[in-house]
Amino acid sequence: MDANTELRILVTPKPPIVADELAHIGAGLRFAENATEYLAALRKDYGDTFLLDVFGYKLFCVFSPKGLESLYALPEEKASFGFATFDLLSFKTPTELFLDTDLNLFYQLLVKKQLPRYLAITNSVLDQELNRWANFSELEVFDVVRTLEQRIGYGLWICKEAASDEYWPRLKAQFDVLDQEKAFVDPAQTLHTLKSNKAGEKAAIAAIRELLTELASGLDLDNSDDTLAYLYRHFSAFDGEELQRRVAHNCINTNQGFLSNLYAAIAWVLVRLLQYPDVAGKVREEISATEQQFGSQWRSNIDALDSMKYLEQVLMESVRLSQRSITLRKVLEPVEVETESERYTVNKGVYVTTLLSVKNADTEALSAFDPDHYEGNRLKPELTPGGKEQVSTFGHGKHACPAQKFSHMMCKTVVAAVLERFDLKLLSRECEPSSRQIGGVARSAEPATIQLVARSA
Numbered sequence: 266m267d268a269n270t271e272l273r274i275l276v277t278p279k280p281p282i283v284a285d286e287l288a289h290i291g292a293g294l295r296f297a298e299n300a301t302e303y304l305a306a307l308r309k310d311y312g313d314t315f316l317l318d319v320f321g322y323k324l325f326c327v328f329s330p331k332g333l334e335s336l337y338a339l340p341e342e343k344a345s346f347g348f349a350t351f352d353l354l355s356f357k358t359p360t361e362l363f364l365d366t367d368l369n370l371f372y373q374l375l376v377k378k379q380l381p382r383y384l385a386i387t388n389s390v391l392d393q394e395l396n397r398w399a400n401f402s403e404l405e406v407f408d409v410v411r412t413l414e415q416r417i418g419y420g421l422w423i424c425k426e427a428a429s430d431e432y433w434p435r436l437k438a439q440f441d442v443l444d445q446e447k448a449f450v451d452p453a454q455t456l457h458t459l460k461s462n463k464a465g466e467k468a469a470i471a472a473i474r475e476l477l478t479e480l481a482s483g484l485d486l487d488n489s490d491d492t493l494a495y496l497y498r499h500f501s502a503f504d505g506e507e508l509q510r511r512v513a514h515n516c517i518n519t520n521q522g523f524l525s526n527l528y529a530a531i532a533w534v535l536v537r538l539l540q541y542p543d544v545a546g547k548v549r550e551e552i553s554a555t556e557q558q559f560g561s562q563w564r565s566n567i568d569a570l571d572s573m574k575y576l577e578q579v580l581m582e583s584v585r586l587s588q589r590s591i592t593l594r595k596v597l598e599p600v601e602v603e604t605e606s607e608r609y610t611v612n613k614g615v616y617v618t619t620l621l622s623v624k625n626a627d628t629e630a631l632s633a634f635d636p637d638h639y640e641g642n643r644l645k646p647e648l649t650p651g652g653k654e655q656v657s658t659f660g661h662g663k664h665a666c667p668a669q670k671f672s673h674m675m676c677k678t679v680v681a682a683v684l685e686r687f688d689l690k691l692l693s694r695e696c697e698p699s700s701r702q703i704g705g706v707a708r709s710a711e712p713a714t715i716q717l718v719a720r721s722a
């Protein structure tokens with residue numbers, strides 16, 4: 266069967282099919298080079314719905330209001346987020362890690378009653394890490410916020426000791442080998458990963474397992490409120506090697522999930538505040554007002570953080586413009602996808618998809634940075650007359666991010682602490698989200714260097 270006939274029977278009635286001189290490869294190379302630009306150009310030629318073959322992956326792309334509404338409503342049993350994520354991430358991550366992981370754990374770990382404890386750990390690590398920042402006069406903001414978030418993550422999702430000077434650099438050295446972000450920006454590195462059968466990544470997992478065993482030996486696993494101890498209790502139906510493996514794999518997955526969008530989002534908030542002094546002025550006023558209302562320990566108070574609606578808007582707006590997430594559902598059983606003009610049946614093996622960066626800044630108003638596009642975390646409805654799915658930050662429907670509130674809390678605490686400690690200046694002129702990145706909130710395409718001067722107490 267030739268490539269075009271194969272594509273035609275995957276979706277009925279026949280949608281516009283992207284033609285390519287070199288089946289699978291041509292589109293694949295253009296997609297890898299700059300997915301946002303490529304899909305935006307295809308929309309001009311083929312409209313808001315089309316079928317595209319990227320290196321043999323059949324992507325049924327939807328961008329119209331009805332198409333997007335339909336995508337976000339697809340049932341997991343038939344069009345799976347889980348399987349699609351597995352396919353996307355398994356270019357880099359050893360598959361045995363996913364076989365053990367349990368998405369429900371995120372929901373259990375993110376329950377509201379744990380937030381005050383998480384906040385206390387965050388503030389403690391934040392103080393230590395900002396003391397380190399004080400040794401430098403210039404820093405690359407995405408790198409340092411990433412390290413900060415990694416270290417906070419070790420405190421939150423392993424145990425407090427894991428964030429100590431003795432452990433965090435050793436953990437970071439191994440977690441960096443597993444960094445999924447690089448898999449999509451550096452094809453040479455991905456090739457190396459695949460050619461070596463993920464040898465480096467497997468070795469990193471083994472090294473992290475050893476560190477976790479060492480850390481666990483210092484915990485009272487029956488009573489400690491540290492996440493590592495919780496994981497041992499959660500998997501207590503297993504023992505021996507299987508218990509150790511499940512605990513380690515889920516612990517690694519939680520740390521990676523935590524890091525994937527949040528650090529870049531917080532780094533963008535800092536960059537935007539430096540690019541837009543009027544916005545920074547309003548944020549500083551909000552911080553002062555919050556401190557006045559809730560007292561000097563306000564950064565440890567959930568109600569105080571919740572009350573900061575303007576900084577929340579700055580985060581939402583920063584995420585909106587730097588989102589490069591691909592929403593991907595792998596079809597396991599035929600599903601119906603409705604658009605304004607057709608009702609398509611999409612068959613097994615196809616991915617129903619959209620790329621957030623193509624639509625998130627699609628109108629004149631949406632192309633500009635303005636935190637007042639939001640009221641708190643809600644985009645003003647007049648900006649998306651076609652429907653709320655036209656823009657996505659934390660997702661829509663049943664797979665929408667369960668960590669939105671938590672992410673706001675983290676962002677407000679970190680940004681306020683940084684502004685409290687330092688006067689910052691952005692030295693890099695060009696700071697815009699990378700278009701090469703696929704998946705998650707993108708870093709800046711070029712390094713974003715900041716100058717920092719410690720403020721006097």
Ligand code: HEM
Nearest residue numbers: 371522523526527530592593658659660664665666668672
């Ligand atoms: C600014 C920060 C974040 C942004 C912008 C963000 C964005 C998103 C988006 C767009 C989705 C939906 C994906 C889809 O529909 O295909 C999602 C899902 C998810 N996010 Fe986040 N996320 C953030 C932070 C986090 C953090 C910190 C965690 C973990 C601690 C997390 C865990 C998850 C999980 C587990 C899902 C899947 C939910 C499900 O399928 O039921 N996210 N996120």
